[in-house]
Amino acid sequence: MQVDVLLGLQWGDEGKGKIVDVLCPEYDLIARFQGGPNAGHTLEFDNKKFVLNTIPSGIFNSNTLNLIGNGVVIDPIILKREIDTLADAGYDLLASNNLVISKKAHLILPTHQLLDAASESNMGKSKIGSTLKGIGPTYMDKTGRNGLRIGDIDLPNFKEKYEGLRDKHLRMLGHFGEIPDFQGREEAFFKAIEFLKKIKHVDGEHLVNQYLKEGKKVLAEGAQGTLLDIDYGSYPFVTSSNTTSAGACTGLGISPNKIGKVYGIFKAYCTRVGGGPFPTELDDEVGEELRKQGHEFGATTGRARRTGWIDLPALKYAVMLNGVTDLIMTKADVLDGFDTIKVCTHYEYEGEVIDYMPYDISTISPKPILKEFKGWKQDITSITQTNEIPHSLKEYIDYLEKELEVNITYLSVGPDRKQTIEL
Helix, strand or coil, rough: CCCEEEEEEECCCCHHHHHHHHHHCCCCCCEECCCCCCCEEEECCCEEEEEEECCCCCCCCCEEEECCCEEECCCCCHHHHHHHHHHCCEEEEEEECEEEEEECCEEHHHHHHHHHHHHHHHHHCCCCCCCCCCCCHHHHHHCCCEEEECHHCCCCCHHHHHHHHHHHHHHHHHHCCCCCCHHHHHHHHHHHHHCCCCCCECCCHHHHHHHHHHCEEEEEEECCCHHHHCCCCCCCCCCCCCCHHHHHHCCCCCCCCHHEEEEEEEEEEEHHHECCCCCCCCCCCHEEEEEHHHHCCCCCCCECCEECCHHHHHHHCCCCCCCCCCCCCHHHHHHCCCCCCEECCCCCCCCCEECCCCCCCCCCCCCEEEEECCCCCCCCCCCCCCCHHHHHHHHHHHCCCCHHCCCEEEEEECCCCCCCCEE
């Protein structure tokens, strides 16, 4: 057996949570492999809506085990709040035992968040657009070999280890000026740590590989999107982890030859949160209409998302990096009312026409070359069969498949799990 991977191909917010929820009945294990609680995976079903920040999106299927992998960074306070919220809604994860955490997953400390805020403030106009969740500083401590991990909370000297790292952070914060009071958050942190001891901690890499050995099916769930990858995204306006399919190997402890299908999710248009390049951005009434119709506001932060047309050079890049085998297009319904839909096919860049993302895209803005398509001008939110798909939408899908050289196997026409068509 191999591990299938599901990840975003744009700047995040592509609808990964919904699609994991749709696919999870086919899998025995859903494993989140990177990122932190800045993720907002939204799931809707039975007239209920849930936003998951850290918990894998297979949690609502009682027959599926969910693993928070070692590549994830965990804020104990946020994770406790997630679990409490689900319990209030009738999903008691402590009773169901379908959530486990890798012992090697790193912990976000209250002072990590202070460092995040201080660093972002100090950057002024050059700020990244961080969600201020402390994720970047946590990954910095991880690579600096200073971090604390889930497995450490069961050690007798955990408090001592915590205080050593906290005091190091306080010395660093002293360089930024006055240190905010965080006593209340520190108390909440230790209360949440005690709560997390009730959840089973596992050697995640052994769990995943044992599942494969036993012939069980595993789906690796990514967070954020390919264009935010720390190595291959629009640096420095990126996240702090590897969001590509290669990140599933290090984030779960699986070898590259264990990767099976790679599901790449993209919106029928494009969005971005925070700073950084966005060649197809629409800073006009069309962009505002996309934002309005797509409800493009961050599930975690509430921030308005930047909007624009779909970007083929960026998508081709993401398909190449991830070895995508199956494409999934979401939020096609958002374009229902548009007379004309546009696609960026190439960039004008430094006097040339190119079809790839250049190295210095963050400092030199390429001009998008756009191709127009006729809109379908039809409500598609209630269609359930492929023969109901409007002709103009079929043409749009056929064009994208030809250009990307990968088939679109699922089409999402609304936020509910039932609003998903297998093509």
